[in-house]
Amino acid sequence: MIRLQRVTKRFDGGSEALSNVSLRVDAGALAFLTGPSGAGKSTLLRLIARLERPTRGRIMVNGKDLETLPRSEVPRFRRSIGLVFQDHRLLFDRPVHANVALPLEILGYRRGEARKRVRAALDKVGLLQKENAQPQTLSAGEQQRVGIARAIVHRPALLLADEPTGNLDPRLSREIMQLFLDFNRVGVTALIASHNLELISGLGKPILHLESGNLEARHVTQARSAG
Amino acid sequence: MKDGGGRAGCLEAWLYNHADAARRSFRRRVDAPGQTLIMIAVLGFILALPAYLWLLLDNARALSAGIDHEPRIALYLDDTDADALADATARITALPGVAQVTPTGADEALDEYRASLPDPALLDWLEGNPLPAIIEVVPRERTPEAVAALESRLAMLLPEAVSVSDHEWVRQLQALHAAGLRVLLVVAGLLALGITLILSVAAASELRERREEIAISRISGATDRFLRRPSLYGGLLLGLGGGVFSLILLGAGVILTQAPVEAAAAAFGLPLVFAAPEARVGLILLGTGLVLGWIGARLGSGAALRE
Numbered sequence: 062m063i064r065l066q067r068v069t070k071r072f073d074g075g076s077e078a079l080s081n082v083s084l085r086v087d088a089g090a091l092a093f094l095t096g097p098s099g100a101g102k103s104t105l106l107r108l109i110a111r112l113e114r115p116t117r118g119r120i121m122v123n124g125k126d127l128e129t130l131p132r133s134e135v136p137r138f139r140r141s142i143g144l145v146f147q148d149h150r151l152l153f154d155r156p157v158h159a160n161v162a163l164p165l166e167i168l169g170y171r172r173g174e175a176r177k178r179v180r181a182a183l184d185k186v187g188l189l190q191k192e193n194a195q196p197q198t199l200s201a202g203e204q205q206r207v208g209i210a211r212a213i214v215h216r217p218a219l220l221l222a223d224e225p226t227g228n229l230d231p232r233l234s235r236e237i238m239q240l241f242l243d244f245n246r247v248g249v250t251a252l253i254a255s256h257n258l259e260l261i262s263g264l265g266k267p268i269l270h271l272e273s274g275n276l277e278a279r280h281v282t283q284a285r286s287a288g
Numbered sequence: 289m290k291d292g293g294g295r296a297g298c299l300e301a302w303l304y305n306h307a308d309a310a311r312r313s314f315r316r317r318v319d320a321p322g323q324t325l326i327m328i329a330v331l332g333f334i335l336a337l338p339a340y341l342w343l344l345l346d347n348a349r350a351l352s353a354g355i356d357h358e359p360r361i362a363l364y365l366d367d368t369d370a371d372a373l374a375d376a377t378a379r380i381t382a383l384p385g386v387a388q389v390t391p392t393g394a395d396e397a398l399d400e401y402r403a404s405l406p407d408p409a410l411l412d413w414l415e416g417n418p419l420p421a422i423i424e425v426v427p428r429e430r431t432p433e434a435v436a437a438l439e440s441r442l443a444m445l446l447p448e449a450v451s452v453s454d455h456e457w458v459r460q461l462q463a464l465h466a467a468g469l470r471v472l473l474v475v476a477g478l479l480a481l482g483i484t485l486i487l488s489v490a491a492a493s494e495l496r497e498r499r500e501e502i503a504i505s506r507i508s509g510a511t512d513r514f515l516r517r518p519s520l521y522g523g524l525l526l527g528l529g530g531g532v533f534s535l536i537l538l539g540a541g542v543i544l545t546q547a548p549v550e551a552a553a554a555a556f557g558l559p560l561v562f563a564a565p566e567a568r569v570g571l572i573l574l575g576t577g578l579v580l581g582w583i584g585a586r587l588g589s590g591a592a593l594r595e
Contacts, residue, residue: 144507167505167508
């Protein structure tokens, strides 16, 4: 599903966010990406979502070589991915259900069908009763769950999450991680960046350590262990 | 989890996206009625002004075309006896485009002049007859072009004759009309450019207000076409509103100025009827509003999305 070959990302200022990173995550697998702040976790996720382009190296996602992917094909490629941000990035000018429906609007779902899917996604994250609420009236944990509902509402094959529990207390963090495990159980490939080692080490999934832009080459399979 | 079941087909999804963008755009206008009405008013004024001027010009043109005036060309021939006059008359009659030829000999002209004087004896002081012979020619066609063409044929036939056409004022009116039309075109072009810029700025600022939504949508796989669509519908709606408002203004302008304009023309002896605009003018105004609205929104949204 995800394959990085000797990927380096250097920003304009000259700092190298990733150095020669190689990684393989099979379809249906779930892996955690950890490391201290500034280790390059967000950059790696942004490269996989084609929000950034690598300075060197090759990235294949879902059978597509992102280097040769035409610009016009990028939107279609992004529709196969669900992205969760640490700061949720919800739109505060519209209610919860409209936030979650955004990817479905882009895909051209009819209103009735979209509403059904939005309700199913909100039900999955335990927020069905809040569908008409304004995001600013929700707690941080609820806002994060709305962000997750938005990321999965169009049933993407790949879910990328950048510090999804960054601002949450331990109980809420566990609940959110459990959601990702549930999605993975029904076949979604997931790569989740988190610096909360204590939380993720107890979940029995492979953990990739990024340190100053370096990652030991890894191959994450659908099985529990990594090789 | 694969994307699929329940999603509309490609064409249907596209159509649904359009309908949705139009609906959202309409709601956005309704939600900000003050801003929308100001934009529509500005567009209406800018569209109505050249339309009103064009209507005035068009009525003036109709006036020059509609006046029942039979053009005449008078040829004055010095030292021409009866035989030469008859010969010239025959040659002119044979020319194409001539409807009627009336010769008047110099003596005949003098007699007519004498009869018109209060004291005919005054002419007895003259030595000989100073008046020329006159051939009056009525062209078959009344257009200034046909009259001018006949004049030049006559000049070639009788180079010694002095030619005077009473159709000159129609030509002057037409020249004025052509000049007015050109000025109007330039003014209308500048105003259209103004409208386009106004709409473009409005579309760009609207997209900038949606910056966060656009960022999230792009991450979720929205194309620029998708993001631009509500702005394009917004431009079309404003253009249509502006077109309708300009029609109302134009109608009001005609009603309010009809009487004084017709009175002013009548003072010059011109039977001007300041007619209300035809349906064609309405369609042109609506079409112009729509086209300019679309272009403005396309330019503005394109610039904002590139930022």
